[in-house]
Amino acid sequence: MGLISKALSSVGLQLKSESSVKWADGRAQGGGSEGHVGNAGEVVSARSSLSLSAVWGCANLISGTLSSLPFEVQRRDSDGFTETDPGHPLHAVIHESPNFDQTALDFWDFMNLSIELWGNAYASVQRRDGKIVALYPVHPEAMSVRRLGSGRIEYRWSDGGKSFVRLDRDVFHIRGPGGNALGGMSTLRFGVQAFSSALAADRAAAGMFRNGLRPSALIKFKEWLSAPEREAAEKIVEKYLGAVNSGKPFIAEGGMEYDHLSISPEDAQMLETRQFSVEEICRYFQVPPALIGHAGASTAWPTSVDQQVLMFTKFYLRRRVKRIEQAVRKQLLTPADRAAGVSVRINMDGLMRGDSASRAAFYQIMVQIGAMTINEVRKLEGRRPVAGGDEVRMQMQNIPITETGEG
DSSP states (O other), X not given: OOHHHHHHHHHHHHHHHHOSOOOXXXXXXXOOTTOEEOTTSOEEOHHHHHTSHHHHHHHHHHHHHHHTSOEEEEEEOTTSOEEEOTXXXXXXXXXXXXXXXXXXXXXXXXXXXXXXXXXXXXXXXXXXXXXXXXXXXXXXXXXXEEEOTTSOEEEEEEETTEEEEEEGGGEEEEEOTTOOTTOOOXXXXXXXXXXXXXXXXXXXXXXXXXXXXXXXXXXXXXXXXOHHHHHHHHHHHHHTOSGGGTTOXXXXXXXXXXXXXXXXXXXXXXXXHHHHHHHHHHHHHTOOGGGGTOOSSGGGSOSSHHHHHHHHIIIIIHHHXXXXXXXXXXXXXXXXXXXXXXXXXEOOTTTTOOOHHHHHHHHHHHHHTTSSOHHHHHHHTTOOOOTTTTSOOOOOOSOOGGGTTOO
C-alpha cells in the first residue's frame, strides 16, 4: 500500500473516532493504488490496465478527443441568440489556462482520463474576489468523499505531504456513470474480470515467446536422479530456455530422452482469447473496436469512417459531453450568471465537420435556401469576409409557372 493510501487510511480511522458521521459506502470509487485482483489472478490497477493496448487506445481516444475540443463560455442575448463570451472570467480558465502549470488541453485530458478509469474527476477551485481564477486537478486515488450531517459533501486528500479538507463549493467534481452524488462508477472496478483476463492472456503469450514459442517439453530419465544429476539437468533446461535459443539442437546423454509437445500457432498466440479481450474492453469504454485499430468483426460496424465517427459521437460521446457541461454550469457558474443567460459549451462543430466534399455540399445547400450567408460560410472555414457576403441569397428557379416572363 502506498504512502497516500496509508495516509488516507489513518485519516479515515481518526475521523471515525472523532465524529459520529461514518464514511459513506459510496465514497469515491477510485479503485485504490493497490488495485483489485480478478478471477484470473491478475492485479487490475490503472498502471497494469494501461499496459493493455486496448485500454490505452480506448481511454486516450475518449480523453484526447474531448480535451481537444474548445470549451467556451457563452451568453444568450435578449433575442435568444447565443454567442461566445470571451470576457467572462471563467472563459479564460476553462478555455485557455486552468492553472499555472497546465494548458486547457492538459487539464481536460487529465480530467477525462480520470472519469474513464476511476469514474470521478476532481479539481481544487481557487477563487479571488469571489471569481474563479484557477482549477488544480486532484488524483482520484488520493480523494475520499463523505456526506456530512449538515448535508454538505466533504472532500479530503493529501498531496505533497499536505492534507486538505474542502467542502463541495471549493472542489469541482465531475461524476461518472451511476448518478451517485458521492462518486461515479469506476471502470477499473466494474471491469476487473475482463481486464484481469486480458492481462493473464498477455502474460501467458509473453511466457510462450520467452520460451521460444515452445511448450514445456518432457525430459525423461529411466531411473531416479541423484542430487548432482538433478542439478545438472536443471542447468541444461535453463540453457535451452528463451526465444534466442529457439531451434538450438538439444544434447541428450546418459539415458536422457526429450519428448517434444506440439502446439499450434493459434494456441501459441491465443489469437481468439486476445481478440475477445479487446472487444470486451471496447464494450466497457463504449468505443467501436475499429477506432482503436482492431478490425474484429468489421461487418458489424459501418464501413465508412465518417459513419463510425458519427455513431461514436452521437451514442457514446454525447453523454460524456453533457456530463461535463452540466457539472461546470452547476458548480462553477454563479446563480447570477445563470440568470443572466451565461452557459458553457464544448464545441463539437469541428468533430462533426466531415470531409471537404461533405462540407461543400452542406454549405451549398444552406446558402441556396437562404439559411446561411457567404460570409458565415467563410467564417466557419477560417477565411476573411468579402464585400456583399452578408446578404442572404436564394435560388429563384422554383417559381410559379404563371410568373414566368415577369420582371
